[in-house]
Structures are given as structure tokens and as C-alpha cells.
Amino acid sequence: MTLLISEPGIQTTIQAGARRGLRHKGVPVSGPADEISAALVNRAAGNRPDAALLEITYGGFAAALDGPLTLAVGGAEAEITVNGLKVSPWAPINIGRGRRDIRIGPAIKGARVYLAVRGGLKADQFLGSCSTYLPAGFGGYQGRALKAGDELVIAGTDAIAEPATVPASLRPFVSEGWSLPALASAETDWLSETSRARLFGAPFIAGRQMSRMGIELVGDDPLEVREKGLPFSAPVFPGTVQCPGSGHPFILSADAQTTGGYPRIAQIIRADRHRLGQIRPGDQVTLTEVTDAQARKILATKKAALAAFLMSK
Amino acid sequence: MMRARMIGDDLAELAVEDGGAAQAVADLLRESGSFEEIVPTMRKVAVQFDPLSIEAEDVLTLLTNAKRNAVEGASGEAKTLVVPVHYGGKDGPDIELVAASAGLSVAEFIELHGAREYPVEMMGFTPGFAYLGGLDDRVTAGRLETPRPHVPAGSVGTIKGFSCIYALAGPGGWPIIGRTDFPLFDLDKEDPFRLVPGMKIRFEAAQ
Numbered sequence: 220m221t222l223l224i225s226e227p228g229i230q231t232t233i234q235a236g237a238r239r240g241l242r243h244k245g246v247p248v249s250g251p252a253d254e255i256s257a258a259l260v261n262r263a264a265g266n267r268p269d270a271a272l273l274e275i276t277y278g279g280f281a282a283a284l285d286g287p288l289t290l291a292v293g294g295a296e297a298e299i300t301v302n303g304l305k306v307s308p309w310a311p312i313n314i315g316r317g318r319r320d321i322r323i324g325p326a327i328k329g330a331r332v333y334l335a336v337r338g339g340l341k342a343d344q345f346l347g348s349c350s351t352y353l354p355a356g357f358g359g360y361q362g363r364a365l366k367a368g369d370e371l372v373i374a375g376t377d378a379i380a381e382p383a384t385v386p387a388s389l390r391p392f393v394s395e396g397w398s399l400p401a402l403a404s405a406e407t408d409w410l411s412e413t414s415r416a417r418l419f420g421a422p423f424i425a426g427r428q429m430s431r432m433g434i435e436l437v438g439d440d441p442l443e444v445r446e447k448g449l450p451f452s453a454p455v456f457p458g459t460v461q462c463p464g465s466g467h468p469f470i471l472s473a474d475a476q477t478t479g480g481y482p483r484i485a486q487i488i489r490a491d492r493h494r495l496g497q498i499r500p501g502d503q504v505t506l507t508e509v510t511d512a513q514a515r516k517i518l519a520t521k522k523a524a525l526a527a528f529l530m531s532k
Numbered sequence: 533m534m535r536a537r538m539i540g541d542d543l544a545e546l547a548v549e550d551g552g553a554a555q556a557v558a559d560l561l562r563e564s565g566s567f568e569e570i571v572p573t574m575r576k577v578a579v580q581f582d583p584l585s586i587e588a589e590d591v592l593t594l595l596t597n598a599k600r601n602a603v604e605g606a607s608g609e610a611k612t613l614v615v616p617v618h619y620g621g622k623d624g625p626d627i628e629l630v631a632a633s634a635g636l637s638v639a640e641f642i643e644l645h646g647a648r649e650y651p652v653e654m655m656g657f658t659p660g661f662a663y664l665g666g667l668d669d670r671v672t673a674g675r676l677e678t679p680r681p682h683v684p685a686g687s688v689g690t691i692k693g694f695s696c697i698y699a700l701a702g703p704g705g706w707p708i709i710g711r712t713d714f715p716l717f718d719l720d721k722e723d724p725f726r727l728v729p730g731m732k733i734r735f736e737a738a739q
Contacts, residue, residue, distance in 0.1 A: 242569040242580075243558065244725050246659045346724070354681075355659050355700045405539045452656065452663075454571040454578035456543060478573055478656035486540030489583065514541035515583050522584065 220288055222336065222371040225320075226281040233342045233359035233371075235349035236269035242477045248457065249350040249358065252431055252473045252496025253331055255525065256294040259385045260333040261377075262529050263291035263311055270339035270377035271349045271359075277499070278326040280334075286314035288373065289337040289382050290321075295329030295497060296393055309390055311337075311382030329393030329497040330429075339377030352474060353431070380532045389528055393497045399470075399487050400509040400517065404459065406482035409445040418442060418460075418468070418484060419508040426467065427500050431474040434498050441466020448480045455479040458487035458495070460506070470495060470504075490518040536595035538588055545578040546595040551653035551665070555729040556602035557595075564594055572729065573654050574663070612649055613731060615697070616738035617688050619645075619710040626676070626707035630690055633673035642737055644668055645709070649732040650695055655725065660685075660699025660717055662727045667693055679705035686711045688735070697733070699725055713738070 224231075234257065237250040251257030251274055258268035266272075273280075278297040284290075292299050293309040300322045306312050323332055342349035342359050351359030360369060401419070410418060417438060426435035447464040455461065459471045461481040470487060471479075472495045485506055487495065498504060509517075536546040548554045554572035561570050561579060569580040577598075581591055619642050620627040631641035650664035672692055680703065683689075687698040689706035696706055699716035716726045727733075 239568055241659075242571045243655060244659065245656045245661045345719075352659070355702045357659075357700070402538075402540055404543075405537075405545055451574040451576075452654075453573050453576045454545065454656075456540070456569075456578075456580060458540065476657050477571060478654070483539065486543060488540070489542045511538065511541055511588060518541070519584055 220373045221285045223283040223285070224365050224367055224369045224371070225283060226279065227365040227367060227369070228275050228277060228279040230276040231280060231365045232274050232351035232353065233271050233340055233349060234274045234351060235271040235342060238346055238348040238350060238352070241346060242454070245477050246346060247352060247474045247477065249348065249352045249474055251333065253294055253333070253391065253493045254496070255493040256331070256391050256496070257333045258525070258529055259309065259389060260291050260293040261335045262380070263293065263309055263382060263385050264289055264335040264337045265311070265380045265382040266335055266337060266339055266377045267379050268529050270335065271342040271374065272333055272335035272340060275323060275332040275334060276330060278323045278332050280323040280332070282321055284314050284319045284321055286319060287316050288314050290314065290335060291382065292323065292332060292334050293385065293390065294331050294333040295326040297326045297332050298324035309385040311384070326499070328395060330499040331496050336373050337378050337382060338373045338375040341372040341374040354474070383531065386528060389525060391494065391497070396503040397494060397498055398505050398507055399494065400491055400514065401460065401485045401487050401506045402509065402511065402514060404483045404486040405453065406449070407484050409482050410484055411443040414442040414444070419506050421505070423468070423504045425498050425500050425502045425504055429498070429500050431472055433469050433471045433475060434495060436468045436470065436504055438467065442468060442484070444482050444484070446482065449482065452478040452480045453483065455483060456486075458489070458492040459483050460485035460487065472496065488514040488517060490514065490521045536592045538592070539578065542583050543578060543580050544588070544591045544595060545576050546599055548575060548577055548599065550574065551651070551729060552604045553602065554654070556604045557598045560598045560602045561594065566591070566594060571656070573656060611731060612734055614734050614736060615712050615714045617710040617712050617735050618738045623711035624688070624709040626673075627709045630671060630673045630707050630709050634668070634670040636670070645695070646735050646737065649734050652727050652729050652731045652733065654729055655727065658700070658702035658704065660725050661702065661704075662697045662699065664695040664697065664733055665693070667695055669693065673707050675705040676707060679703060683708060684711060686713060686716065688712060697727065699727065
């Protein structure tokens with residue numbers, strides 16, 4: 220009941236629950252960059268939503284499985300094969316006794332594929348979470364991205380339900396064009412009128428600078444901000460859109476630092492932050508300004524739809 | 533901006549006078565149990581909450597009241613920690629640059645750095661990174677051209693107006709002047725981070 224990594228892909232880490240309540244100590248929340256896909260893949264394997272699983276950036280992953288075990292894969296679109304035979308995403312995959320090779324091809328759309336094993340993976344807990352935070356090297360598998368030859372052990376503690384296929388209506392939609400609902404934030408009024416109109420409505424291209432800390436957005440022209448920086452570092456969060464001196468905004472993601480010195484010009488709404496985990500360089504990204512009431516409604520609707528399946532036995 | 537205001541659908545922020553006030557407000561807010569995150573910085577306190585379990589209006593009221601009722605210095609004693617530092621060499625690769633920015637020799641800079649007590653203003657940016665105020669204003673070296681992807685735990689750095697201490701390893705762009713073996717992080721403690729805002733730090737050259 221182990222996974223022996225043969226091809227780790229460019230960055231595969233163990234992620235689990237968020238590391239909550241420690242931002243005042245400088246500790247990011249981490250956890251899956253697309254936490255909804257991760258929760259659904261965990262549920263497909265019959266696990267708790269925050270069981271430790273693999274986050275595979277851009278696919279291109281292979282491992283030898285030592286059965287019997289049940290697993291599930293989902294998130295970014297990629298071909299999954301077991302011993303060369305194609306299997307479906309978002310559904311339980313049963314592996315019999317003996318050795319099998321699982322292979323996940325390159326991601327066709329989206330950035331991160333999740334692989335959950337029924338029972339959850341064994342991982343290092345640090346400050347209340349097993350999620351890997353690479354910059355400080357803690358959590359997950361020795362605080363680092365996986366390498367060929369690493370052997371993962373199944374914890375066996377996180378199964379809470381029968382494995383089940385994720386209903387099509389709940390599977391997060393991955394594409395090459397993203398419309399992200401956002402609200403104005405602390406320093407939005409530092410933007411010129413033209414820049415504000417461009418920020419909310421004009422398409423950006425996701426730049427090459429992309430990591431679990433954030434995504435750079437490149438527009439036709441740099442945004443104009445009244446001041447290049449804040450006089451004092453201020454709190455920032457996943458989903459915060461900052462505008463550095465370059466005028467090319469940056470959206471913070473799961474591993475976002477806790478404070479920042481650039482103007483905070485928008486905030487992606489809580490319900491849609493998980494989608495940041497699937498944006499890849501070259502994708503088109505548009506921010507749409509919504510009201511507080513709309514943001515709450517989107518959140519309530521999404522939460523209700525997911526809860527029924529995630530909590531089902 | 534004197535009032536509390538929303539900065540996202542699940543985020544609100546309050547402007548405060550200084551780091552001490554931010555800390556006092558944050559301590560008071562922590563007692564309410566209404567928030568997922570409470571982040572005090574030098575001029576702001578931000579909170580994160582679940583919009584489906586608390587109304588934005590109530591959050592803003594909690595913030596405004598906390599500002600009115602917070603008492604500075606109520607939580608922690610302002611004790612002074614003496615932190616021994618291995619200055620320069622591979623522990624402090626940027627010390628020459630920092631000393632030169634103040635027009636001093638390395639030895640003179642070390643003496644200057646150890647001559648004051650520095651208040652811990654805030655924690656943040658990366659895990660266990662402490663901002664210490666009150667650096668002699670002759671030190672003018674700014675950020676490094678190229679940030680380092682990995683700064684070892686215990687590293688001590690400076691930037692105009694501030695010193696910093698890394699409790700854990702992490703990335704960073706501040707010039708690094710030395711490193712301490714002082715235990716800044718202990719996982720067996722309920723609060724594993726030794727430094728808290730309000731404390732004072734005095735550096736001395738390690739023997």
C-alpha cells in the first residue's frame with residue numbers, strides 16, 4: 220500500500236488542510252492551490268475534504284502503486300492511465316493486489332492535477348497542517364517537492380465515506396479564459412480612472428511568473444497607480460491583487476506572503492479563489508467587479524451545492 | 533481613513549497609529565472568536581471572516597469598538613531579549629555593504645547595531661519574520677537588487693529604519709548582516725514563535 224514516485228513532474232507536493240490562524244506570525248495558509256478540486260478528488264476517493272493528497276503541477280507524473288488501494292484523480296485536464304489503460308478522472312479507481320503503474324499525461328487545460336489515495340497520505344504535520352510550504356521547507360514530504368524514488372505511505376486514517384463519482388455539475392470548469400469576480404480593495408482609488416476601468420473589464424494574459432505564491436497578469440499597457448508603494452507594509456491575503464511599480468498586477472494565491480508593500484487594487488472573491496490554482500501562463504484573465512451582496516450570493520450557492528456531495532456518506 | 537472598511541468580501545481593515553496600537557487592537561479582537569485571521573501591521577489591522585456566518589456590518593462595528601477600547605501594553609510585558617549575533621562572514625554576507633552605507637567600518641557598525649534596544653514592531657511577510665524598528669538612520673542600505681530564494685533561519689538583516697530576524701528559513705531581499713543561534717522557534721511550545729510584537733531586542737556580538 221505505497222506509491223513509489225518514478226516521474227514527479229515539475230512540482231509535485233503533498234497538500235492537505237489550510238494552515239489557518241497564523242498569518243499574524245507570518246505563516247501562509249498553503250493547502251491546495253485549487254482547494255475545491257482537491258476536496259472533490261478526496262471525496263471521490265472516500266476521504267475527508269482536507270486529507271493529504273498530491274498536487275501535481277502541469278501533470279507529467281508517474282508512480283508505481285502497490286495495491287490493493289483506491290484512488291481518484293481530478294483538477295486540470297490530463298490523460299490518466301493505469302498500466303497503459305485509460306481511466307476516468309473524478310471517479311474512484313480501484314487497484315487490485317500487486318504492482319500497477321499510474322501515469323498522468325501533461326495538463327491540457329488548467330495547471331494542477333490532484334491525486335488522492337483512499338485513507339490519505341502520510342505526511343509531516345507542521346503548525347497544525349500537513350500542507351507543504353516550499354519557501355521555508357516544512358510540511359508534506361520533508362518540506363520539499365517530490366523526487367523520483369520517493370516512497371509515499373498511505374496514512375489510512377482519512378477515509379470517511381464510500382468512494383463516489385463526482386457529479387459533472389460540481390466539477391470545476393477549467394479553460395484557457397478566466398473571468399474572476401472581484402471587489403475593489405484598500406488602494407483601488409490610487410488607480411487613474413482609465414486604469415481602474417481597465418483593471419475591471421479588460422483582458423490580461425497570465426505571465427510566466429506563476430507559482431503557489433501568485434500569478435502575474437500582463438495587460439496591453441501598465442496600470443497607472445498614484446504611488447509606487449505603501450509607506451508601510453500592509454496585510455495581504457490569497458486573492459489580493461497587488462500592483463507593483465511595473466504596473467503589471469499580481470494575484471496572490473495559496474502560499475501568499477502575509478504582508479506586502481504594493482498597493483492592493485482588488486480582491487478576488489472568496490468563492491472563486493480556488494480557480495487561481497488552475498490558471499496557467501498564457502491564459503486570458505479578466506476581472507469582473509461585483510458587489511458585496513453578489514459575492515455573498517455566489518459563495519452561499521457554491522457552498523450549498525458542494526456541501527451535499529462532500530458530506531455524503 | 534479613520535474608520536474600518538471592507539477590503540474584500542471576507543476582509544476588513546482598520547487604520548491605527550502605530551505597531552503598538554495595532555497589536556492592542558488585534559489582541560482585543562482575538563477574544564471575540566469571530567475571525568479566521570487577525571493581522572496587525574505597523575499602520576493597519578486586517579481581519580478575515582466567513583461572510584456566511586457574520587455580517588460585514590457587525591465586523592466593522594467590532595473593529596471600530598476594538599480601536600476605541602484597546603489598551604496598549606495590556607497583553608505582554610515589554611521585556612528585553614539579548615540576542616547574540618555572529619556578524620559578517622558567511623553568516624552575514626552583506627555586512628560590508630550595510631556598514632559602508634552608514635560610512636562606517638564593519639567593527640564600528642557592529643558597535644552601533646548593539647548600542648540600542650529595538651522594539652519588535654510586527655511579524656510577517658514570511659513565517660516567523662520579525663520587523664524591528666528604531667535602526668540608526670545613518671544606515672541607508674536598501675533592498676538587494678536580487679532577492680535570495682533561501683535565507684537561513686536565525687539570519688539578522690537590516691534595511692533603512694529596520695532590522696529583521698528570521699525565525700525560520702525563507703526567501704528575502706533584505707541585506708543580511710549576521711545570524712543568531714538564539715532559539716527563536718520551539719515547536720513544543722504552545723506559541724512556537726519566541727518573538728512577539730511589543731518585545732525589545734538588544735543585539736550583541738557572539739563570542
